[in-house]
Amino acid sequence: MLTTLVIIGTRPEAIKMAPVVLNLKKQKNSNCLVCVTAQHRSMLDQVLSFFDIVPDFDLNIMQHDQSLNAITAKIISGLDVVFTQANPDIVLVHGDTNTSFAAALAAFYRRIPVGHVEAGMRTWNLNFPFPEEANRVLTSQIASVHFAPTTLNTTNLVKSGVAKTKIVKTGNTVIDSLLHTAKKVTGFSNQVNDLGLKLAVGSGKKIILVTGHRRENFGKGFANICKALLKVAKTNPNAIIIYPVHLNPNIKTPIETELGATPNIILTDPLSYPDFIYLMKEAYLILTDSGGIQEEGPSLGKPVLVMRDVTERPEAIKSGTVKLVGTDINKIVQQINLLLTSKSVYSKMSKKTNPYGDGKAAERITKWLLKNANAIKKLQPK
Numbered sequence: 001m002l003t004t005l006v007i008i009g010t011r012p013e014a015i016k017m018a019p020v021v022l023n024l025k026k027q028k029n030s031n032c033l034v035c036v037t038a039q040h041r042s043m044l045d046q047v048l049s050f051f052d053i054v055p056d057f058d059l060n061i062m063q064h065d066q067s068l069n070a071i072t073a074k075i076i077s078g079l080d081v082v083f084t085q086a087n088p089d090i091v092l093v094h095g096d097t098n099t100s101f102a103a104a105l106a107a108f109y110r111r112i113p114v115g116h117v118e119a120g121m122r123t124w125n126l127n128f129p130f131p132e133e134a135n136r137v138l139t140s141q142i143a144s145v146h147f148a149p150t151t152l153n154t155t156n157l158v159k160s161g162v163a164k165t166k167i168v169k170t171g172n173t174v175i176d177s178l179l180h181t182a183k184k185v186t187g188f189s190n191q192v193n194d195l196g197l198k199l200a201v202g203s204g205k206k207i208i209l210v211t212g213h214r215r216e217n218f219g220k221g222f223a224n225i226c227k228a229l230l231k232v233a234k235t236n237p238n239a240i241i242i243y244p245v246h247l248n249p250n251i252k253t254p255i256e257t258e259l260g261a262t263p264n265i266i267l268t269d270p271l272s273y274p275d276f277i278y279l280m281k282e283a284y285l286i287l288t289d290s291g292g293i294q295e296e297g298p299s300l301g302k303p304v305l306v307m308r309d310v311t312e313r314p315e316a317i318k319s320g321t322v323k324l325v326g327t328d329i330n331k332i333v334q335q336i337n338l339l340l341t342s343k344s345v346y347s348k349m350s351k352k353t354n355p356y357g358d359g360k361a362a363e364r365i366t367k368w369l370l371k372n373a374n375a376i377k378k379l380q381p382k
Contacts, residue, residue, distance in 0.1 A: 009099025
């Protein structure tokens with residue numbers, strides 16, 4: 001029996017780890033436990049509820065506008081008790097959040113092997129994205145096994161000094177969740193009470209879906225984003241910009257202040273995962289600084305403009321379905337207008353080519369863990 005402790009802190013982690021948890025729980029020789037740090041609270045809970053995942057442990061660290069140091073310290077301290085109670089053979093963390101790095105470090109201090117899901121993404125610049133790039137790099141130094149989504153991710157890990165024998169190419173679990181959810185959702189759920197949002201999606205107008213949450217865009221970055229969106233809204237009255245606004249006050253305050261009174265800009269609260277997937281399906285194009293949406297958009301045939309100067313996901317840029325625009329006002333406006341007016345440009349970017357997976361990543365991760373259960377147990381000193 002292999003006891004796996006999956007540690008999740010944020011909504012994106014929950015989305016991407018849900019298929020792994022569900023697959024592990026189906027297996028006879030698997031005892032899968034889930035711990036949430038609640039680095040995010042309500043947005044995390046929505047996803048867990050959708051996938052019918054009930055955490056075995058909950059650190060509940062969420063506080064208003066807390067520092068990165070506070071988040072990290074609380075996670076490391078809180079996990080000591082969890083590790084004692086769960087006694088896991090291996091800890092699984094995901095991606096690049098503070099929860100991922102702090103949980104990996106806490107497990108390392110207890111001599112518990114760490115499996116890193118979505119390993120190997122790199123920008124090779126510790127400040128972009130901040131602090132995510134550093135979290136990824138540091139987690140890679142700790143992990144015993146690296147579940148890499150793509151060939152490039154594998155190459156990055158080897159370049160970072162990771163032995164090939166510790167790397168398992170799997171595809172990205174976000175595609176597992178996306179394909180599962182996209183088949184199920186055909187409209188908004190009863191949780192969506194915003195009549196303006198419902199009317200906008202049913203209007204037949206081109207929907208520009210916007211999301212933004214990166215720390216490096218706080219301040220000037222979001223000010224530029226607002227100016228760009230105002231220009232786009234003014235010059236394209238027949239398009240509708242829909243922006244589910246992140247709850248962080250560093251984002252929510254400037255966005256609502258600058259964009260709240262514009263007729264063809266709809267600001268909404270964060271949507272549940274299935275409602276957001278439905279909105280992605282209905283969108284004409286997507287403007288984002290999110291990592292996961294760079295992977296999801298191409299699977300839905302949606303052009304994605306990324307409000308970052310560098311990305312750890314260059315595969316979609318190479319395939320032509322994603323473009324970097326940073327937070328440069330002119331670039332954002334120019335590229336949105338080009339997609340709205342040029343059928344040939346839109347057609348090239350909306351091809352459904354996705355280098356990130358086939359929907360079977362969680363199966364591959366589960367299969368590897370159970371096949372190597374005895375070897376994993378020998379990694380932890382007793």
